[in-house]
């Protein structure tokens with residue numbers, strides 16, 4: 001059988017096109033297809049402050065939708081129940097005491113995040129990401145420590161908590177300087193009154209939307225640490241008086257609106273299918289503020305304590321087609337686990353120094369047999385190991401700590417008492433049966449106690465423990481400047 005020259009050419013051409021198609025399919029996709037990342041980190045938002053976790057008196061429809069379209073994690077821990085420490089952990093994947101950040105840094109603090117530490121922003125920036133933070137930084141307010149020195153291309157927000165201002169209830173003692181917006185490294189307009197503070201959520205939202213529009217061509221990391229609902233509370237006129245839960249509910253409605261606006265923008269730019277959205281909180285509610293505080297959802301105590309009400313935070317993650325929709329996962333995870341997980345999803349390398357986060361990509365994508373995190377350490381204050389968790393068990397060590405119980409909270413923005421040195425005894429709780437940490441079963445479970453003691457001993461060796469006067473081998477210093 002003879003094949004004409006024309007037919008031979010035709011076959012060759014078909015083959016070449018075929019090879020081309022296969023080669024194109026096998027070629028690694030350009031970095032433009034890496035997922036965008038939007039990370040909401042809400043300030044002092046309690047576990048019970050969303051409709052999907054039982055909030056009353058207002059609704060959070062956009063967050064409910066986020067949960068319906070993604071996975072909600074119910075055992076998700078803030079690394080420590082206070083602003084600066086919690087933020088340091090989220091951005092570096094480390095226990096904050098490993099990297100020398102404790103408590104909430106004040107405006108006069110000479111301390112900040114050490115430039116040797118690698119943040120999520122730095123890791124993804126090396127992968128071609130554009131990075132922006134709109135909201136509250138609180139990892140050092142001197143220029144050397146601001147976000148632009150830590151891998152962020154853009155910053156617009158406040159340097160620390162917005163109650164660190166001359167209107168603070170304890171101003172006489174604290175002597176806080178005026179609070180200003182910061183644009184990059186430049187100081188902007190002063191936030192002088194509650195009316196000024198009522199623009200925080202809407203301004204930050206507008207800046208975030210503009211960032212999405214301006215950087216839609218490249219993969220981006222957009223970090224939105226809203227300063228609300230940390231006190232002092234204030235909402236835009238559009239939301240003021242709209243809830244049945246007073247100003248706290250109004251503020252939550254506005255934060256929910258903010259999430260909705262970001263989701264709407266992602267959709268209208270055609271980005272929402274290739275964007276990972278993470279929503280969580282830095283710590284539980286500041287309960288002695290009463291009607292101006294959120295709800296721990298029934299967990300014990302709140303912000304500034306190592307009980308679950310301080311550390312268990314709401315967490316929702318959405319990435320259509322990758323993260324299962326409408327799922328609830330009760331696996332133990334922590335904000336520290338976000339960094340290694342995002343690193344794996346974006347192809348970024350991990351920080352060179354030791355971190356504490358564990359990646360949970362397989363779990364995130366739906367493999368519920370995974371148990372990425374087996375233990376959790378509850379450090380508080382400077383470097384006190386107050387409790388450890390393994391599986392469902394939590395061993396609390398004897399320690400002095402803040403308690404909200406036994407005092408009536410304040411109201412209308414004024415705090416009630418919250419004694420700092422309540423003597424908590426050693427206790428063992430089973431969080432599966434007793435999430436409220438009410439029933440001490442220490443004596444009934446000596447084997448469990450000794451297993452948890454081993455976890456604590458290893459932690460003391462590694463990170464130290466002020467309660468037992470142990471230094472720890474692997475702690476790194478915070479950044480520090482010497483002022484003349």
Ligand code: MG
Nearest residue numbers: 043044083282
């Ligand atoms: Mg906070």
